[in-house]
Amino acid sequence: MKNISILGSTGSIGKQTLDVVRQHPDSFQVEAMTAHRNKDLLLEQIYEFKPAIASITSKEDAEWLKANAGSETTIYHGMQGIIEAATCTAADLVLNSLVGSMGLLPTCQAIKAGKTLALANKESLVAGGSLVMKLAKIHNVDILPVDSEHSAIFQCLRGENTRQVSRIILTASGGPFRTLDKNQIESMDPSCALKHPNWSMGQKITIDSATMMNKGLEVIEAKWLFNLNSNQIDVLIHPESIIHSMVEFVDTSVIAQLGLPDMRVPIQFAISYPERIPLKTEKLNLSSLSQLNFEEADMDRFPNLKLAFNAMDIGGTMPCVLNAANEHLVPMYLEGKVSFYQMAHIIEKTMHKHKSFVYESVQELHEVEEWVEEQINAMVQEL
């Protein structure tokens, strides 16, 4: 029996994690769960999974939960509540599916508490990769990827010597705007960007898929997870999202992981690791699909991908700036305050203004993020 703490249990990844737990009541038990605003769903989840700890962002929602949940569950709130869930003694594994760079602190705290970390919060590694990987090494903690691409790479590397890797190839669906030209993309309504062709995901990551910033963040995440150089990471457009990613070795042999687009597969692999256990879901049938397609990534139409590679090459605090700028701009894009390509333009300008430095703490990164927020607000006002 593995005790799991789920940070972000009411989000897309959190709900699918609970689906997996539901299929395997003898293997997994939910020790803690946290939510941002969806108190009704969190209460339902508390009733069903009876965690020892639950936490929600606002104090008011926490009071409501205390009044309605059973006495088996201790209710917390705010970042302190998330940290409680990330570090509680009984948890064997923490699944971090928080959205955005606010996931970094709980990631660091879970590692310091010696918890195996199933990481869906890619921003932890994008913003704070050097810190997170250093902590994981010191505390001898496994970081198990939950992103389908990184889970694929992780699976392809099983039993292999990582020094014999020549490169990894992250596949990308290309998103809803893959076949459009720049003028068409710029004129699309944000609601179109929310229609991902293959994956059902949260709003933020779906917009990031439309701009390909998501793939850029994944490139940086992969660099840290698999200890790679920039020139060892390639992106390949694969519209069907069946090959989830690949590893090429020095002997030219390529190992790939495939499956239908179903996040429960990588989620389950992360929480059942090192075992594979049965999952009740549809199986891949390549003959019924009949065809898989591939094309090169286009950094002209999707400049965010190029910016992410640049930020990775510069290193230090620059990926944190890239990510923070994007986090502020995506809601503005959804509200119609900035256009598709204005996002990339403003991220680029913010990166130019920033002088990257080697950080040592989460606090330093938070200060950088505050600076980014000021810059962006000023730039957007001037538009």
Add this chain to the structure above:
Amino acid sequence: MKNISILGSTGSIGKQTLDVVRQHPDSFQVEAMTAHRNKDLLLEQIYEFKPAIASITSKEDAEWLKANAGSETTIYHGMQGIIEAATCTAADLVLNSLVGSMGLLPTCQAIKAGKTLALANKESLVAGGSLVMKLAKIHNVDILPVDSEHSAIFQCLRGENTRQVSRIILTASGGPFRTLDKNQIESMDPSCALKHPNWSMGQKITIDSATMMNKGLEVIEAKWLFNLNSNQIDVLIHPESIIHSMVEFVDTSVIAQLGLPDMRVPIQFAISYPERIPLKTEKLNLSSLSQLNFEEADMDRFPNLKLAFNAMDIGGTMPCVLNAANEHLVPMYLEGKVSFYQMAHIIEKTMHKHKSFVYESVQELHEVEEWVEEQINAMVQEL
């Protein structure tokens, strides 16, 4: 430095093995080599690789080699010469790329001598799988597959628990007759069957690809190599031969091995195992290929595949009968004595006549093969 004995050094696999050795003079040394009839090429190879042992089928050719090769190489002939090469003390690894079921005895002898076996002679396992695997277990010997499909499966299984495999999917190009109907296939000249779309291989295996008997033999080979049940092996047509095969696990995750069709990759993996070492050859570029296609295997147009599954299900000596019948019929097809579908028909009739039994020795299998030869010769005369 690994000392390698190559059985069948002048054939397609043998020559490509020597290409690999040539690229890595500090890693591999050729200890022994054997050839069937190509004495000129064998002599060249002796000059270049200076093996301690060389052997050729006929005594006459062996005399000629003795007269022309240097004194560093001891020349043998016949099956005894092959056994010398398969068991010589200084060899760490024996690569068996003999053609046909005559490869079984050297396979058994190499295993008994404790040699790691790189196996390209699939007939060893098709005809004598239970015996070969039992010997390998007793003598604690690794059998490393050289066939691209089995090498793919072997690579996909690295670091995995084989009990968590749900099935393997052997890919097949479909051969030169993939898109033809039965009448068209029956009317094709054997020379057309020799034109394989992707792989450059020997004559026997190329015809076996056209009839899909090759895939059937591979199914049986896979059963033994990976300790699978019949219902755990599927065949998928993939005309581009880029995905060399796949493994599906209980969690629905599929791991695949990909690469350009180049036998030197699986050959090198077998002889460098467990390491991967650089290979100078063209790399896979999926965006330039742009598309991979898949379709179901058609057992009506390619009945040999069905017969192979049947022989595997019956077990015992039946796969030996299937293989022996096919080995006799392929040269007859090339000579125009039997048609494409007459081959399948005669194999099926021979299988019906045979009462399968559990064998214990190579000798019993040889007797079965002699019976098969008689049956086939009689049937072909009656056509």
